[in-house]
Amino acid sequence: MALKTKTEKAHNFEYDAIVLGAGPAGEAAAMKLAKSGMKVAVIDPRDQVGGNCAHVGTIPSKALRQSVFNIISMRRDPLFSQVTDNFQVPLNKVLSKARRVILNQVSTHKLFYERNRIEIIHGWGSFIDAHTLHVESTEGAPSKVLTFDKAVIAVGSRPYRPDILDFDHPRVFDSDKILQMDYVARKIIIYGAGVIGCEYASIFTGLGYVVDLINNKDQLLSYLDNEISDALSHDFRQFGVRIRNNEEIDHLETHDDCVILHLKSGKKIKSDAILWCNGRSGNTDSLNLDAIRLKANNRGQLEVDKMYRTSVPNIYAVGDVIGWPSLASAAYDQGRNAAGFITGDKDAEFITSVPTGIYTIPEISSIGMTEEDLTREQVPYEVGQAFFKHLARSQIIGERSGVLKILFHRETLEILGIHCYGNHASEIVHIGQAVMKCGHTLEYFINTTFNYPTMAEAYRVAALNGMNRIF
Numbered sequence: 001m002a003l004k005t006k007t008e009k010a011h012n013f014e015y016d017a018i019v020l021g022a023g024p025a026g027e028a029a030a031m032k033l034a035k036s037g038m039k040v041a042v043i044d045p046r047d048q049v050g051g052n053c054a055h056v057g058t059i060p061s062k063a064l065r066q067s068v069f070n071i072i073s074m075r076r077d078p079l080f081s082q083v084t085d086n087f088q089v090p091l092n093k094v095l096s097k098a099r100r101v102i103l104n105q106v107s108t109h110k111l112f113y114e115r116n117r118i119e120i121i122h123g124w125g126s127f128i129d130a131h132t133l134h135v136e137s138t139e140g141a142p143s144k145v146l147t148f149d150k151a152v153i154a155v156g157s158r159p160y161r162p163d164i165l166d167f168d169h170p171r172v173f174d175s176d177k178i179l180q181m182d183y184v185a186r187k188i189i190i191y192g193a194g195v196i197g198c199e200y201a202s203i204f205t206g207l208g209y210v211v212d213l214i215n216n217k218d219q220l221l222s223y224l225d226n227e228i229s230d231a232l233s234h235d236f237r238q239f240g241v242r243i244r245n246n247e248e249i250d251h252l253e254t255h256d257d258c259v260i261l262h263l264k265s266g267k268k269i270k271s272d273a274i275l276w277c278n279g280r281s282g283n284t285d286s287l288n289l290d291a292i293r294l295k296a297n298n299r300g301q302l303e304v305d306k307m308y309r310t311s312v313p314n315i316y317a318v319g320d321v322i323g324w325p326s327l328a329s330a331a332y333d334q335g336r337n338a339a340g341f342i343t344g345d346k347d348a349e350f351i352t353s354v355p356t357g358i359y360t361i362p363e364i365s366s367i368g369m370t371e372e373d374l375t376r377e378q379v380p381y382e383v384g385q386a387f388f389k390h391l392a393r394s395q396i397i398g399e400r401s402g403v404l405k406i407l408f409h410r411e412t413l414e415i416l417g418i419h420c421y422g423n424h425a426s427e428i429v430h431i432g433q434a435v436m437k438c439g440h441t442l443e444y445f446i447n448t449t450f451n452y453p454t455m456a457e458a459y460r461v462a463a464l465n466g467m468n469r470i471f
């Protein structure tokens, strides 16, 4: 096929903008561009929109977590515990609810594209030059060549697969493949104790598996507030997770009925299966970046400036493919803001602060500075704490584990950080985030009437606790 190289002027391009990838970053960019009157096409090899987020990442893992959470709640209830005590259902069956959620998400998001008259082309996009894209159809249709003025790369990421592991082996999984696990195991090794590893440790423990969690560092999720990280380790151990800190893989033995993990420390761990959760790579290898003289780093990620521009001025990149923070929440904002920069929106901004939301059981969420940050920067701060076990709502729900910490400046009472561990932490943190964003001080929580009983009341309790420490 003769591939045409684009040399025409901008107004002759077929599309004002093309977006590569229909995940959250691509969707948000496409919506904003289309709403600004641009002619937009979105390219994605999947036959459904939603990206890895909807199909293998956020949505299935969160739906799975909810199913496991329900199983744990039933097991705690004497009425149902007999039914759930010998719960032996393979993971892919537990996922049946997630599949319904995925379908609903896909149809909702498809509607957004249709309403905004955004064309979706199913295929792999690769650059011919900085204004021309080749699309290899995944639907058996002939390949296409599209010309465009601006491009937004939002191709996301995939689990990193080291050469030393055979991911075709039925007992070796990554976070994409685990969703197809079709047998029941009793034990699993989770290699990598980042967010995804810790979330899956909760899921498998909830299903009754014996979990060995291998951590390369000396503490779980070491960027979190120390007390929260300690609380997670404590609860994991209570639930039977064996955390192995400061360990590194040497090699893995695979057998028909088991795997044996050999660690550099000399330890050997035998288990029914291994879930590898150690790192992700940007999906840049299919893009033919050489054609536009763009280079990804060794993790397949692209560098951008504070307007989400790559070193090719008309080509932007957003979402997991640019690395931090690799969250769907941020990917939406990055996509919308990149499109804002393209369309000249004066409110467009580069995202530098996002809440942390970790869906372990219980959840973790935080925003702002940690005690460790404040100590390092010698900020005079104080802490207000509310333990969930003291809250009426928490007692009613039967969830006694959890804490809300408010860090505030001891002189100005400015709120500097919110850290929450416990059921619904990912929702609870947003109350604090809103109050922080509006510039209110700790006094807001004391002078505001909260519904009773609520989990939100934790803010009032923590604020009063903090105020009592001021002298």
Ligand SMILES: Cc1cc2nc3c(=O)[nH]c(=O)nc-3n(C[C@H](O)[C@H](O)[C@H](O)COP(=O)(O)OP(=O)(O)OC[C@H]3O[C@@H](n4cnc5c(N)ncnc54)[C@H](O)[C@@H]3O)c2cc1C
Residues within 6 Å of the ligand: 020, 021, 022, 023, 024, 025, 026, 043, 044, 045, 046, 050, 051, 052, 053, 054, 056, 057, 058, 059, 061, 062, 123, 124, 125, 126, 154, 155, 156, 157, 175, 196, 283, 286, 287, 318, 319, 320, 321, 326, 327, 328, 329, 330, 331, 357, 359
């Ligand atoms: C197990 C797991 C749990 C997670 N949980 C959470 C969570 O709870 N909260 C949260 O905020 N985030 C979570 N994340 C992260 C979140 O899923 C990602 O940050 C998010 O999906 C990134 O969105 P994106 O739009 O950048 O890319 P993606 O969602 O990865 O979508 C990229 C799309 O681009 C397509 N593509 C690839 N190559 C090409 C090409 N050459 N041409 C065209 N299209 C291409 C892909 O097929 C894909 O559809 C989780 C991730 C995982 C793996």
